Amino acid sequence: MAQKKVLVAGASGYLGRYVVSEFAGRGYAVRALARDRNRLSGIGQNFEPDVSGLVAEVHIGDATDRPSLRGACNGVDIVFSCMRLTKPQHGVTSEEVDHLGNRALLEEALESGVKRFxxxxxFNADKMPDSDMVRAHELFVADLRASAMAYTVIRPTAYFNDMGMFFGFARKGHVFLFGDGSNRFNPIHGADLAKVCADAATDEGDREVAVGGPDTFTYDQTNLMAFEALGLSPKITHMPMWIGDAALFIIGFFNRPLGSIMSFALAVSRMENVAPSFGTRRLKDFYRELAAKC
Ligand SMILES: NC(=O)c1ccc[n+]([C@@H]2O[C@H](COP(=O)([O-])OP(=O)(O)OC[C@H]3O[C@@H](n4cnc5c(N)ncnc54)[C@H](OP(=O)(O)O)[C@@H]3O)[C@@H](O)[C@H]2O)c1
Incomplete structure (x- = not known):
């Protein structure tokens, strides 16, 4: 049987690298869509793999530059995308990357005869209508549903790279949390989630898959675990949500891209976020690994 080809958009990111690795391990020819080839190299700060040697091809393109995406899907069977605005980039918004960038990629995929996107x-996108980032994601999901493309939408909870961010705060000795820290969620390791993503390449029809990790914690518990792994006595300050809302209002006024990223963090901290569990990798072990490299 001919080798299948997959385009991975967002290949240099946390999940994207694990997905490249998973597809390559399953025998797919992987074309990475990246803005900078060098960002595929080296182990990531949360141990995401170096994928420079795993990709068969690299298409250099930027979601905000439509012509740069031309030809990205030529000869491709499956498009996988976890491309999103991670951090502020010279005034670029989530709408431009998460929605319009992915829509441009979908148009390319349709023109190139791609079989599945x-x-x-x-997860819980319908409960976060005020988050710009979630809105941008869901506008793209609406485009996908309205298109002739067969699709799978993966809906994960938090990833271990976000837990790495909490670990970083704990390392500095003090964690500030919005809300009372009692909401529960089940974060998932990138390697576990990558299996769900690669499985989706062989789905039939249109599907949406909600997924979280194997263990459920409160926000307080995840931070206590980080302090424990570091051998530090815990210091957690809970701040009322209204302080976060006020900060978001001001930041969003002066810096919309940063506000759109921050709006997601605030939205998830105000609710329970427990999805059907999958995977075997434990947060405790991830924190131990992070602590070992300190
Ligand atoms: N992290 C979480 O906890 C979490 C939870 C639920 C859902 N999700 C969703 O899962 C997906 C992946 O998350 P992640 O944390 O793995 O993302 P990530 O590490 O932030 O990776 C984002 C990827 O998008 C690329 N990108 C950014 N701007 C681009 C542009 N203008 N043109 C082309 N590529 C661009 C980045 O490339 P560069 O390397 O060049 O910046 C990177 O490869 C996202 O859709 C996210 O919303 C994440």
């Missing part, structure tokens, strides 16, 4: 949005 696998897209990563978020």
């Amino acid at each position: 696998v897209y990563v949005s978020v």
Whole structure:
């Protein structure tokens, strides 16, 4: 049987690298869509793999530059995208990357005769209508549903790379949390989620898959675990949500891209976020690994 080809958009990111690795391990020829080839190299700060030697091809393109995406899907069977605005980039918004960038990629995929589009949005998107980032994701999901493309939408909870961010705060000795820290969620390791993403390439029809990790914690518990792994006595300050809302209002006024990223963090901290569990990798072990490299 001919080798299948998959385009991975967002290949240099946390999940994207694990997905490249998973597809390559399953025998797919992987074409990475990246803005900078060098960002595929080296182990990531949360141990995501170096994928420079795993990709068969690299298409250099930027979601905000439509012509740069031309030809990205030529000869491709499956498009997988976890491309999103991670951090502020010279005034670029989530709408431009998460929605319009992915829509441009979908148009390319349709023109190139791609068979399936696998897209990563978020779990509980319907409960976060005020988050710009979630809105941008869901506008793209609406485009996907309205298109002639067969699709799978993966809806994960939090990833271990976000837990790495909490670990970083704990390392500095003090964690500030919005809300009372009692909401529960089940974060998932990138390697576990990558299996769900690669499985989706062989789905039939249109599907949406909600997924979280194997263990459920409160926000307080995840931070206590980080302090424990570091051998530090815990210091957690809970801040009322209204302080976060006020900060978001001001930041969003002066810096919309940063506000759109922050709006997601606030939205998830105000609710329970427990999805059907999958995977075997434990947060405790991830924190131990992070602590070992400190
Ligand atoms: N992290 C979480 O906890 C979490 C939870 C639920 C759902 N999700 C969703 O899962 C997906 C992946 O998350 P992640 O944490 O793995 O993302 P990530 O590490 O932030 O990776 C984002 C990827 O998008 C690329 N990108 C950014 N701007 C681009 C542009 N203008 N043109 C082309 N590529 C661009 C980045 O490339 P560069 O390397 O060049 O920046 C990177 O490869 C996202 O859709 C996210 O919303 C994440």
